[in-house]
Amino acid sequence: MKSFKSLLILLFLSFSVVAQDQSDKDSLNIRNFYDMSLLHGKSYDWLDYLSNEIGGRLSGSYEAQQAVEYTKSELEKLGLDKVWLQPVMVPKWVRGEREFGYIQTGPGSTRNINITALGGSVATPQGGTRAKVIEVQGIEDLAEYGRKNIEGKIVFFNRPMRADLINTFEAYGGAVDQRHDGAKEAAKYGAVGVIVRSMNLRLDDYPHAGNMSYGDLPKSERIPAAAISTNDVEYLSGLLKIQKDLELYFKLNCKQLDDVQSYNVIGEITGSEHPEKIMVVGGHLDSWDLGDGSHDDGAGVVQSMEVLRLFKETGYKPKNTIRVVLFMNEENGLRGGKKYAEVAKEKGENHVFALESDSGGFTPRGFGFEANDAQFEKIQSWKPLFEPYLIHYFERGESGADIGPLKGGNTVLAGLKPDSQRYFDYHHTAIDTFDKVSKRELELGAATMASLMYLVDKYGFDNSHKADSASSQ
Template structure:
């Protein structure tokens, strides 16, 4: 009897191992199909070409943003999805106006023009511009050290650079972006008349990098103009200040804040064949800043997300769960689209199980970061070997993405595509973020990598963790 039991046990173990091998082989073959389809017959690069070169920068509330809504909706409809719709969302509308102008005056009649760009949300300077002496600080914490006595009536020059010794460039960005976002609000408390911020850029060049800023609870009458200055000109200004503390800086901004306007998230869906109530999301943000055409930030993420659904249809894979592509509006200066999508999903009682965002540029994919429970992450790690033939090795717990973040609740797993980040901040929010800077093959590899992860999540599911237990962990 014991021998029979052992024989059965060996047989079952062998059968289980054989079944697992067959499943891994099937997964490997499906990933190969997905990569082949994206690299040999991809659509993402053509979509990006149109978004970038026919429409251009897509600032929230702009005519170009509306064009992008209409274009991507039409393209999703052409894919023959089960459902395509627009989700209304009110977004802020800020316009840059005429091109900014600035110079450094070292003595009467002796000036040097410098490259600046208004930060998104800034107020304009007075009609004749703002001109004042400059005080350089290395961050918001420096303001208290100098105090109102030294700051009042001056332009504060925030010159903390991104740390070049950090391999993770997003960590370097996070270490100094507070001076861009909150610098004007904080400097105004000390009587500053304006703010200039060193561009968030690891490279030395002449491109000022814009980005979102806010005034907090600063009264409108107390708000001061804020602009980014290129890294080359920031270094020049810092150097010349060491020799001449009495120099003056002049700049003119022509921006304007308007009333909120209606825009849309663009959503396309393939209804699940077995578990339609379980929803997976892939997405990027449709809006961009206005200096370039937003190809890396985040046209790349938009077209890669659209491509995931197209690839499934092309390889003949019918998702078991419902798969949605969501092209979020207003990530750059408000996150209204991401918040609205999550709000509507909660109101409808929708059950999201997975959401993947691409918002780190169209560079060579390296892997993913996951906002997941440890048990869920352990399951995901079991798929890592399937990606190694494509040189995808980075699987780490961490942040996912700004637009899918509001979906975080219960057992939903959030993920972010992680491309190589070393060049990303060369282009981020600047005039050189253009179509020519995106490599077709890298973009297509990213789309295939996203589709492969979504396939594995759909085909194998994700562990469901008891919410109450999870909260205690």
């Protein structure tokens, strides 16, 4: 009996030594990713070119095509096993001449307001739209007011993002329906236009663009929709309390054209042991046109490219096939994400993991995962490896819009979660520009993504990987 107990103790100690040795190797490899990104990174230089040489990359635009060509060229320089373009038809909406609007504050007296057309909106009539304003807190208020109070008026949606929610994406989610569906719903009550409070947690003069939809509303019934800056929102709302019959004028010059061909940009390192198993890392290449899209989502694009470069530069040879996918048309259609998943399904490809960065280039805090219980338990076992970098947030929740269509089966989806408190200051605005991105924060995010990709590649999630996890690398 004593000899049996001694054997068990020896086996336990032996296993502990092997496990500690693997943990030390993982820590060293992860340290190498951070060192390479922080000392010799390329992500900031790539973002500089995307932002300052190309600029805003509205889906279907010349700038979007320039971004396709540039990122493909840069991926080819990395010496990947394969780089290609995946065709995808995308909507082409153009803003036209700059929008203009004002509030009629009195006879012969006006105050200009900062507005921007929402993506997908129709234009106002050639002479603009002028009407009385009715303020509502959300779509649900429309039925309460009814057609008799709304018909012929401009509906002013003024439900703010909740400032008491620490998760700013939760606050965004609780307010964004009025931007996306407000015009569609207000038109049913005879409104002639909508003005929507910008999705923002601070008061400033920058209106926030973003996508909107008319659903199946006939073209003849569609009404123009614009976002208004939060400073002007506060002024307008206050004035309406004392001057209920005031009028607002705005003019939009936007137009929806026919779909055009664009591309997802894809680069690949073929797996050394399981080439049939595919892991994706990516962000979306398109942006709104007001700024240069540095945070949304230039940061995610260059961080994803950097993951593959870090693997190459540190000499890590992945067991599974690693793909970087730069998706087109996330902002106003998600065509790129849907096309990628569609082609993957047609080819019978086996995607085991996908990671997206689309929350800005701020300090990384962790990840959100869409995974089952067993998968998430394994993921949590890696958390101590990230704690030296102050990465503590490992939660189950949303991952990313572009990788969402890959969901199904045992595929694990993940989204990088940077600090979100400043993100909506810049999101979809003219000040989402290169100077708002910290080089160090951007590079920390890239290394964090590479580290997670490395761990998933090395250990996987199914039983077949458990047996060889202690002996790999």
